[in-house]
Amino acid sequence: MKAGHPGNWRWGWSGTALAFMLLVLVVLSSGCFSNPKPADQGLPGKTAKERRPLLDDRELNQVLVYYLTQDGSYLVPVTITFTPTREVAKVAVEKLIAGPQVNGLKGVMPDGVKLRDIYILDDQQTVYVDLTKELLQLKDNGQAERAIKALVLTLTSLGNARHVQVLVEGQAVAEVGGVKLDAPLSRPATINSLLKKDNQQGVQVYFNDASASFLVPVTVALPPGATGSDLPRAAMLALLAGPPPNSGLVRTVWPGTRLLDLKIEQGLATVNLSREVTGYGGGSAAETALLNSLLFTLTQFPEIDRVQLLIEGQKREYLPEGSVIDNPLSRPEQLNFIKH
Known part of the structure; x- marks a missing residue:
């Protein structure tokens, strides 16, 4: 009996160890110790795959x-x-x-x-x-x-x-x-809204920031004489009027400039401005801001892809700083370009 005891004890311990190992395998396979689910599995009906x-x-x-x-x-x-x-x-x-x-x-x-x-x-x-x-x-x-x-x-x-x-x-x-x-x-309806009422109709135009270094798109109220049925004209009138007081923004078109006419045909907007538009007299930054604000403001509308600028009803070859304006201009490919 005593001689058989050690053998029986050894067999019993081995059986217990085997059973324990099988239990561990079952538990692991059930996922109790598995990694947490990917975060996107917390979204309804979505899996990492x-x-x-x-x-x-x-x-x-x-x-x-x-x-x-x-x-x-x-x-x-x-x-x-x-x-x-x-x-x-x-x-x-x-x-x-x-x-x-x-x-x-x-x-x-x-x-x-x-x-x-x-x-x-x-x-x-x-x-x-x-x-x-x-x-x-x-x-x-x-x-x-x-x-x-x-x-x-x-x-x-x-x-x-x-x-x-x-x-x-x-x-x-x-x-x-x-x-x-x-x-x-x-996508929000406006980028920077200066409207005072939620239900107020507005139009987006581009003004300069306080340092006149970057164009800023803002939505402003329709100016006097403008209607929502002709938003391109409303945008031009708002651009010529300049930014609202205390907005911290700077106008891009010389004060006193008037819109003499605006026609849109087959994607071409012909804008006729008064002679005051060149009142800045020079300065490449001012001239670039003038043209870019005009182009980005008008080409936001799907019916316009080019702009022909006239001054007092006449085409001009150049603006004071040499910008060529005798042919229609397209929307610039880059807005406020930063080279990284």
């Missing part, structure tokens, strides 16, 4: 990114160039987060924010932008609105994406700084 990188159809080397004027009051679209890539959306968000590399502008994002991921899912209509927790440092509602708006404006100008879903550390959050983020965001 459905993620797709957000790629443009072709390689591009420039993008429009939104920063802030020096005083933080207005969003400013700037054109940034880089090495050609199809990952334009990723580059755009990284440039947005990094902030401008020039004087006169400010970044919109809090310090320390980084891009964790950017992708689309099966519907391809919504861009998912996953940022780090530093985004939650946005406490001021105005600052948060401008930061999120800049992000949405930047991304919805690329490809076919119509909506932007902002995530923080892989998870959807209810709000940041009072800005609701619990659902995808659409």
Whole structure:
């Protein structure tokens, strides 16, 4: 009996160990100790396998990114160039987060924010932008609105994406700084609104920032004599009127300039201005701002793709600083160009 005891004990211990090992394998296979699910599995009906990188159809080397004027009051679209890539959306968000590399502008994002991921899912209509927790440092509602708006404006100008879903550390959050983020965001109707009432009809024009270094798109109320049925004319009248008082913006057209006529035919807008338009007398910066504000203001309308400038009903070869205006001008390819 005693001789048989050690053998029985050894057999019993081995059987117990084997059973324990089998139990561990069952537990592990059940997922009790598996890695956490990917963040996007927390989104209804979505799995990690459905993620797709957000790629443009072709390689591009420039993008429009939104920063802030020096005083933080207005969003400013700037054109940034880089090495050609199809990952334009990723580059755009990284440039947005990094902030401008020039004087006169400010970044919109809090310090320390980084891009964790950017992708689309099966519907391809919504861009998912996953940022780090530093985004939650946005406490001021105005600052948060401008930061999120800049992000949405930047991304919805690329490809076919119509909506932007902002995530923080892989998870959807209810709000940041009072800005609701619990659902995808659409492109806002205005970039910088100077309208005093929510139901007031306005029109977008381009003025200079306080330093006259960058063009700023703002939506202003329809000027006297303008109607919503003719928005190109309303935009021209608003541009000639100059920015509202105390806006901190600078006019781009010389005071006293009058709109003598505006005709639109087959995509060509013929703008006839009074002689006061050249009152600046020279200065390449003033001349560039004049032409660019005119072109960006008018070519925002789908019925206009070219602009012919007349002065007192006559074509001129050049403006005082040498800008050629004898033929129709197209919308410039770059707005507020910044070379990084």
